[in-house]
Amino acid sequence: MIDEWIDPRAWPQAVQDATAQFEQGDIVEQPPFFYVATAEYGIWRLTRETGDTSLSSELFELDPRDAPPMGMITTETCDLVEEDGQPRQPWISVAPVYELANLDTNNLSLLANNRVAYMRQLTATRFSGSMWVADVRIEFPIEKSWLVGKHPVQAFQTPEERADLAVFLSRRRDRPVLAGQLHRSLLTPMRRWIECKRPQQRGQILAEVAEVRVAISGNPLDPDGASLIVLGDKEHVPEAVRQAWDAKWSDWQAKMDEADMALLPHKYATLDSLSAREYLESYRVPLEFAIH
Amino acid sequence: MTMPSSSSSSFTGGASSNMYALRESVSGRTDIDILPPGEFGEFGNANPATDLEFAPSAEDWLKRAICRFDLTFGRTTNSVTLFFFSDADALSYRLRLDDLYANIVGPLSRDYVPKTSADALNPADLSRQLCDWLGITYDQLATMTGVSRASFFNWRRPGSNPSPNSVQQVQRLHALVSLLVKRFGVRGARAWLRSGEQPVWDRLTAGDLDSAEDNARQHLFRQEVSSARYNELPLDEEKLDVPAVATGSSRAPRRAARRPTKRRIGPSD
Numbered sequence: 430m431i432d433e434w435i436d437p438r439a440w441p442q443a444v445q446d447a448t449a450q451f452e453q454g455d456i457v458e459q460p461p462f463f464y465v466a467t468a469e470y471g472i473w474r475l476t477r478e479t480g481d482t483s484l485s486s487e488l489f490e491l492d493p494r495d496a497p498p499m500g501m502i503t504t505e506t507c508d509l510v511e512e513d514g515q516p517r518q519p520w521i522s523v524a525p526v527y528e529l530a531n532l533d534t535n536n537l538s539l540l541a542n543n544r545v546a547y548m549r550q551l552t553a554t555r556f557s558g559s560m561w562v563a564d565v566r567i568e569f570p571i572e573k574s575w576l577v578g579k580h581p582v583q584a585f586q587t588p589e590e591r592a593d594l595a596v597f598l599s600r601r602r603d604r605p606v607l608a609g610q611l612h613r614s615l616l617t618p619m620r621r622w623i624e625c626k627r628p629q630q631r632g633q634i635l636a637e638v639a640e641v642r643v644a645i646s647g648n649p650l651d652p653d654g655a656s657l658i659v660l661g662d663k664e665h666v667p668e669a670v671r672q673a674w675d676a677k678w679s680d681w682q683a684k685m686d687e688a689d690m691a692l693l694p695h696k697y698a699t700l701d702s703l704s705a706r707e708y709l710e711s712y713r714v715p716l717e718f719a720i721h
Numbered sequence: 722m723t724m725p726s727s728s729s730s731s732f733t734g735g736a737s738s739n740m741y742a743l744r745e746s747v748s749g750r751t752d753i754d755i756l757p758p759g760e761f762g763e764f765g766n767a768n769p770a771t772d773l774e775f776a777p778s779a780e781d782w783l784k785r786a787i788c789r790f791d792l793t794f795g796r797t798t799n800s801v802t803l804f805f806f807s808d809a810d811a812l813s814y815r816l817r818l819d820d821l822y823a824n825i826v827g828p829l830s831r832d833y834v835p836k837t838s839a840d841a842l843n844p845a846d847l848s849r850q851l852c853d854w855l856g857i858t859y860d861q862l863a864t865m866t867g868v869s870r871a872s873f874f875n876w877r878r879p880g881s882n883p884s885p886n887s888v889q890q891v892q893r894l895h896a897l898v899s900l901l902v903k904r905f906g907v908r909g910a911r912a913w914l915r916s917g918e919q920p921v922w923d924r925l926t927a928g929d930l931d932s933a934e935d936n937a938r939q940h941l942f943r944q945e946v947s948s949a950r951y952n953e954l955p956l957d958e959e960k961l962d963v964p965a966v967a968t969g970s971s972r973a974p975r976r977a978a979r980r981p982t983k984r985r986i987g988p989s990d
Contacts, residue, residue: 463981479984488981495985644942646900654900656938679889682896691900693934694893710944 437515445516447576453506454594455581456551460500460523460569462491497525501563501584503598509573521576522568526551526584529560536720538628546717549597552590553583565601605712607643608650614684615655615692616643616714622677624718634673635716637666639700642711646691649712654691658711661699671697844888845876847895854898854907855914865925866890893930897937904941 451457465488466473468480480487500523502509508518532540540550540560551561563584585591607616619641623631639662646654659666659674666674674695685692698707842850852862863870868887876883901910914922924932 474986475984478986490981490983492983492985644938645944646941647904649944653903654896654941656942679892682892686896686899689903691896691903693896693900693938696938706946707938709946710942 432517435517435519440516441574441577443577444573447579448510448573449512451502451506451509451576451581452591453502453504453509453598454584454591455502456499456526456584457502457523457576457579457581458499459493460497460525460571461493462496462525462567463569464489464567497527497564499526499582500524500569501526502581503563503565503568505595519572519574520570521573523571524563524565524568526561526563529562532560532720535628538631539718539720542632543593543597544717545720546715547601548720549594551584552586554586555582556584565598600713600715604715605649607645607712608652610688610690611643611645611649611652611655614688614690615657615681618681618684619657619677619714620716620718623716634670636670637661637664638670641714641716642708643714644696644707644711652690654693655685656693657695657714658703658707659695659697660703661697663699663701665697665699842895843876844883844891845873845881847891848873848876851891851895851898854902854910856911861926862894864928865930866894867928867930890930893934894925897930897934900937900941 465486466476466480467485468476468487469482469485471477471480475489475491480489502521503524504521509521511518529540536545537560539545540548540562543549545562547566548562548564551563585594623634626634638659640660642658642660644656644658645652646656657674659671665671678692678694682692848859848862851857852859855861857865859870859873862868862873866887868890872883872887875881898910901913904910905913914920914925921933921936924930924936
């Protein structure tokens, strides 16, 4: 049905010219903010306070006066531009971009270090005066025709930050399903341990840590054991970091034991020393959090 | 042909014999004992200590054991011929295994009883359990952990204050062995530790716990890697070859009658 209604001959040149200017991560101004909901069980305030409870399905659009002033294109650049061959993807996804105020130092630290699970701070010069974020909890489908006449605004200062955004977005949908008991006994306590630290302490226990992964023994949905892999980049994590992580092992091991799982001591490696197989066979532990 | 159940008395030949044959036909190697002779008792033997008694049938148990063993060593086996020996006959039996690998869930062993927080073991209990599981003396445990033999006995005294480093060494070994016990049962864990050309057991008895842990990680923490091989990937991004816009006969698209309303929240705040 969707393909039948795409006419590649009628794909306006103006649309192709417009999309060619944009890349994933670019900012557009005044995107629409809309979603479908059921007012009777409304979650967000707009749904609860303006919805029609007699309707089982209702399309909500936020008044532009209240809507975020900008949006970030989250569609991957190749799918956005479609330079090769026949275009097949009429729509892009745009996440709201807005300014956050009154954040405490802990939340500012989480955002500045890319440790918020659903937001990214914009770092380009024009956003430097305050905390501007892209919030990917909602993304709006917008036809590419909407881009005609619009101009991209850079969100980030460096190509590396743009590349980090791509990784962040891909990981949002690339989360393995692991046993609930593993989350309750190991992953959640570990994340809480980090999250509850003050920014300076958090920086200390994550100093030089490139990634934390978990290796699982047995079925990931019913494991009989696990082990954390703490990865440094080129060098092993500093001894102080290792001591901090090792000091927590007994606590987590006891929780795992209660849940009938073994926890082997943490493994410390670098991105150079860990084998590709060990990397692929283990699971990245997200160290991003919510802001409060 | 249906395998005899574990409670059948028609097969009195040793499981050890079967396992020995299994070793030959599955791996074709002589350096790995799946289950060494003498470790698993006999079919038809009502000895409640054997893991086989816990399995609903010998066939089911064997299939799962083979699959778990294969996965441990990162390989799969489509089928395997087993040889069973009774007093009168020797039977061969071919198991199909390829449909089982995806469904290996749950522990094989019932040696490991899940604990509650109230059951948390103190260092003395952990040490005692390790000696039981591994069938070793406190002298051997001292060698494996680097903790003095006297410490294990001191820990039993009320008010003892074990050093954190010593406790952690015992906890590490306990974590490793408990993982093996959960996976293979007590007898299987002992067998696993002694298998291969460079048995983990040798590293443990040399006090090299790091190396033993590395070996366990290497063999037990295996997962299916889902990435497709290059020859299974399209050379380029492919799109479905669906005819583009239908001409003439296509019904015109219709918009839903309802229209979204741009809304504002009332000035309640």
